[in-house]
Every structure is written in C-alpha cells, then in structure tokens.
Amino acid sequence: MYAPGVTVLVPLKPLAEAKSRLRGAAPDHEDLVLALARATVRAALAAAGVARVLVVTRDPVAAAELRGCGAGVAADDGRDLNDALRRAAAAVAGPVAALPADLPALRPAELAQALAAAGGRRAFVPDADGVGTVLLVAAPGRPLDPRFGAGSAAAHERTGAARLTGDWPTLRRDVDTADDLAVVRGWGLLRTGATA
Ligand SMILES: Nc1nc2c(ncn2[C@@H]2O[C@H](COP(=O)(O)OP(=O)(O)OP(=O)(O)O)[C@@H](O)[C@H]2O)c(=O)[nH]1
Numbered sequence: 001m002y003a004p005g006v007t008v009l010v011p012l013k014p015l016a017e018a019k020s021r022l023r024g025a026a027p028d029h030e031d032l033v034l035a036l037a038r039a040t041v042r043a044a045l046a047a048a049g050v051a052r053v054l055v056v057t058r059d060p061v062a063a064a065e066l067r068g069c070g071a072g073v074a075a076d077d078g079r080d081l082n083d084a085l086r087r088a089a090a091a092v093a094g095p096v097a098a099l100p101a102d103l104p105a106l107r108p109a110e111l112a113q114a115l116a117a118a119g120g121r122r123a124f125v126p127d128a129d130g131v132g133t134v135l136l137v138a139a140p141g142r143p144l145d146p147r148f149g150a151g152s153a154a155a156h157e158r159t160g161a162a163r164l165t166g167d168w169p170t171l172r173r174d175v176d177t178a179d180d181l182a183v184v185r186g187w188g189l190l191r192t193g194a195t196a
C-alpha cells in the first residue's frame with residue numbers, strides 16, 4: 001500500500017532569542033543556533049518516510065539559510081511554540097510531525113525508525129531523560145495538538161500519544177545546555193563548522 005511521506009515541522013525561534021541556555025557555548029551564538037538547525041534539517045530531509053521539512057520561523061536569515069538546505073518555510077504567526085506548530089500543522093495536508101531544531105547529531109535512520117514505529121498512531125519520542133519531547137507524530141487525519149514545554153513527555157502521554165522509546169540516542173539527544181553540546185561533540189557527530 002502506498003504510504004504518503006510525513007511533513008516534518010521544525011520550529012525555530014529568531015536566532016538571537018533561541019537556545020538562550022547555550023549562550024556563551026560558542027563565540028557566535030546565532031551561528032551556533034543556525035548550525036544546530038542546519039544539521040537537524042539536513043538529517044530530517046535524508047530520513048526515509050519524510051516527504052518534506054517545513055521550518056516554522058519568523059527569522060528571515062534562518063529562513064533563507066534553511067531553504068538553502070532544502071527545507072520549506074512556514075510562517076510563524078503563533079503566540080508561542082505550541083500555537084505556531086498548531087497553525088502550521090493545520091495548513092498541512094497529509095501526515096505531519098514536529099521535531100525541534102536542536103538535534104545536530106541526528107542520524108536519519110533513527111528518525112525513519114521512529115516514524116515507522118509510530119505506525120499510524122499518535123505518538124511521541126521522549127528526550128534522553130524521558131521528560132521532554134523530541135518528536136511528536138500526529139495520528140492520520142487528526143490535529144497535531146502539540147504540548148511542548150516543561151514536562152512535555154507526560155503532557156503528550158496524557159493526550160493519548162504512544163510513548164516510543166527505541167534505541168535512538170541521536171534522536172533523543174536535544175541540545176539544550178553546554179553539557180548536551182559536549183555530549184554530541186564527543187560523539188564526533190556534529191558535522192558543522194561553527195560547533196565542530
Ligand atoms: N517558531 C517558534 N519556535 C519556537 C518557539 N519557542 C521555541 N521554539 C523552538 O522550539 C524548539 C524547542 O525549544 P527549546 O528547546 O526550549 O529551545 P529554545 O526555546 O530556543 O531554548 P531556550 O531559550 O534555552 O529555552 C527549538 O527549536 C526552538 O527554537 C516559538 O515561540 N516559535
């Protein structure tokens with residue numbers, strides 16, 4: 001049976017505001033944020049089952065750079081992260097998922113496996129600590145209904161989403177802090193000039 005590819009929404013704050021907990025971890029903060037996003041987008045585009053990646057942002061520099069990587073851009077006209085994702089998802093026809101822009105070590109095969117594991121259900125992948133969310137997949141024909149933010153894994157579970165905990169270390173390692181950055185640098189998987 002033909003299974004249509006997933007549209008992956010990648011939300012990204014304006015570069016100057018994003019990843020505030022990483023401020024000081026690299027000489028040029030905006031360059032670091034963009035490098036994380038670029039690596040995330042490239043990996044997502046290379047994953048089997050992904051039809052396209054749409055970056056949800058209002059930052060013109062990030063939009064232009066990420067278009068250059070092959071992503072599309074959806075206008076960010078939301079009040080906050082979940083509102084922006086909700087609005088962008090409502091405009092997508094077909095399967096939709098959301099992935100944060102801070103997964104620079106992501107291996108495409110791990111994302112492909114997670115999307116396959118969702119198996120047409122509403123599902124999410126928690127971060128390495130099991131507290132946050134690194135991937136939310138909408139049930140076919142249903143709203144994305146994102147609950148990102150503090151304690152989002154539990155919040156997504158409360159909405160009936162299946163918790164997927166495969167052996168996906170690069171998918172589950174979002175980079176929020178300098179310690180997270182050190183972990184992915186240690187793996188040697190950060191393929192970006194600014195953060196290498
Ligand atoms: N479009 C959009 N993206 C957002 C918004 N808030 C957060 N994001 C993005 O959502 C993803 C997950 O958010 P966080 O990991 O908390 O990142 P952050 O808010 O940039 O980082 P901190 O400032 O350190 O909290 C990141 O890719 C953010 O850039 C928002 O209001 N609009």
Ligand SMILES: C=C(OP(=O)(O)O)C(=O)O
Pocket residue numbers: 127131132133134147148149150151152153174176
């Ligand atoms: C917004 C989130 O990201 P973080 O906890 O990494 O800031 C989340 O996990 O829902």
